[in-house]
Amino acid sequence: MKLNAVRRNRIVNTSRIIREVWTTRSISRVDLSRRLDLNKSTVTNIVNKMLDKNLVLETTEGPSTPQGGRKPVRLEINRNYGYILGFEIRPESYTVVAVDILGDILFSRTESVFISAENFSETFFRLQSELETELAWIGRPLIGIGLGCSGIIDAPKRIIRASIPLNFSEPFDLYKEIACRSKVPVYIDNDANCCAWGELTFHRTQNLQNFLFCLIEFRDVAKSKIPEQTAIGMGISINGNVYYGRNCSAGEFRSIQSSSAGLKGQVSLDNNRENPIMEEPEIVEHFIRELSQHLALFVNTFNLSQVFIGGDLGPYITERFRTVLNDEIRRNWPYDEHVDCEVRFSTLGDKSVAYGAAGLVMNRIFIDLEVLEAEDMERFGSLELVGNDAD
Numbered sequence: 001m002k003l004n005a006v007r008r009n010r011i012v013n014t015s016r017i018i019r020e021v022w023t024t025r026s027i028s029r030v031d032l033s034r035r036l037d038l039n040k041s042t043v044t045n046i047v048n049k050m051l052d053k054n055l056v057l058e059t060t061e062g063p064s065t066p067q068g069g070r071k072p073v074r075l076e077i078n079r080n081y082g083y084i085l086g087f088e089i090r091p092e093s094y095t096v097v098a099v100d101i102l103g104d105i106l107f108s109r110t111e112s113v114f115i116s117a118e119n120f121s122e123t124f125f126r127l128q129s130e131l132e133t134e135l136a137w138i139g140r141p142l143i144g145i146g147l148g149c150s151g152i153i154d155a156p157k158r159i160i161r162a163s164i165p166l167n168f169s170e171p172f173d174l175y176k177e178i179a180c181r182s183k184v185p186v187y188i189d190n191d192a193n194c195c196a197w198g199e200l201t202f203h204r205t206q207n208l209q210n211f212l213f214c215l216i217e218f219r220d221v222a223k224s225k226i227p228e229q230t231a232i233g234m235g236i237s238i239n240g241n242v243y244y245g246r247n248c249s250a251g252e253f254r255s256i257q258s259s260s261a262g263l264k265g266q267v268s269l270d271n272n273r274e275n276p277i278m279e280e281p282e283i284v285e286h287f288i289r290e291l292s293q294h295l296a297l298f299v300n301t302f303n304l305s306q307v308f309i310g311g312d313l314g315p316y317i318t319e320r321f322r323t324v325l326n327d328e329i330r331r332n333w334p335y336d337e338h339v340d341c342e343v344r345f346s347t348l349g350d351k352s353v354a355y356g357a358a359g360l361v362m363n364r365i366f367i368d369l370e371v372l373e374a375e376d377m378e379r380f381g382s383l384e385l386v387g388n389d390a391d
Helices: 005-024 029-036 040-052 117-138 191-202 256-260 281-302 315-332 349-367 374-380 382-386
Strands: 056-059 074-077 083-089 093-100 105-112 142-149 152-154 159-162 186-190 211-218 230-238 306-310 342-345
Touching: 005 029, 005 040, 005 074, 005 349, 029 040, 040 056, 083 117, 083 191, 083 349, 093 117, 093 349, 105 117, 105 349, 117 142, 142 191, 142 349, 152 186, 186 191, 186 349, 191 211, 191 230, 191 306, 191 349, 211 281, 230 281, 281 315, 306 315, 315 342
Parallel strands: 083 142, 142 186, 211 306, 306 342
Antiparallel strands: 056 074, 083 093, 093 105, 152 159, 211 230
C-alpha cells in the first residue's frame, strides 16, 4: 500500500507530536504548536485522534498563568496504553522483558532453551503465545515485539544476514517469516545496536547524540557451544541515530592485537583455558586494557560524548573498566585539554539487550512513525491515528 503526499505529511506531523509529548512527558497544545511550528488546527486535529485512541491523556497539573485563573490543560502519554516485549535471543537461552511505553519494566525472565536457525520461527511464535497468556495480569494489550541477537542484522529490512551463534549461514527474512504473520509489529536488530536504541529511546530527554555502546558478555563455553569465552559488540550512535554502515555490519569488533597475532577471537586471549576469565585477575586486566585502548581510539577519532558499557560485568570489573578506559582516553589524546567524554555503565546487567530491543520497538512505532511500513501501521493501528485521506 503506497501513501500519497497528503497522508505522508500527516504521518510526519503525527510522529512529531507523539515524539514531543513522549519526550517532554507533559506539554500543552499551545506549546506543541509553538515548538513544532505547526498551526493550532493541525495540532488539535491530531491530538483529538490521539485522545480518542487513548494514547494520550489530558491533565491540569501545569502552572497557571501570571494573571492567575484556571491551570492550562496539558497532555501526557498514557502509560497504560499497552506494553512491549523485548527479547535477547541466545543459542542456549533467552531473556525477555515487558516494558510499558514510558520505559518501566513490568516483568522479566531468563529461561534456558535451545534456539537456532532451525527452530527460530517456531520458538518465537510459541513464546509470543505463552507470554501473552501469562502476562494477562498486566491488563493492557501487547503492542509490539523487539528481538536482539548477535550477528549481522539488516534492521531496516528485518533480515538476519548471518549469525554464527544461532547458526544462520543463509539470510533469514524475518519480515516475511515472522513479522507479516504476527498480529503486532515485530522488529529485530543486532544485540549491541539494541542497547544503543535503548539509550536513545528511553533516555530521550538527555538528547543523546554521538556515543558508543559496548556490549560485553562472558560466556559459559560448555553451555553456549561457542569457542570464545568473550563476546564484544558495539552499537554506534551518530547524530542521534544508530549507524549501520553500508552492509549493516557497523559495530563488528576485532582487536588489532588479535588479528595481528593470527588469533580467531575478538581479543588476544587464549580461548583454550579451562577456567572462566572472571576467575583469573591477570586475564581480566589484560582484557580490560586491550579493549579500552580500542575504545579510546574510537572516542577521540569520532569525538564521542559518551561511552556506555553494558553486560553482566560485576562491580570489580565495572570500577576497573572506568579507571582504565579514562586513562586510555587521556593517553590517546595528543593535546593538553581534557577530553570531555563520559563513561557510563548500564544498570540493567543481563537485561540490557532485551530492554534495548523494547526501545527499538518504541522508537519505530511512536518516535519515528514516518519510517513504518504501511502494513505495520495498519497492524499497530497508526492509520487510525493519522485519519483518512478524506478527512
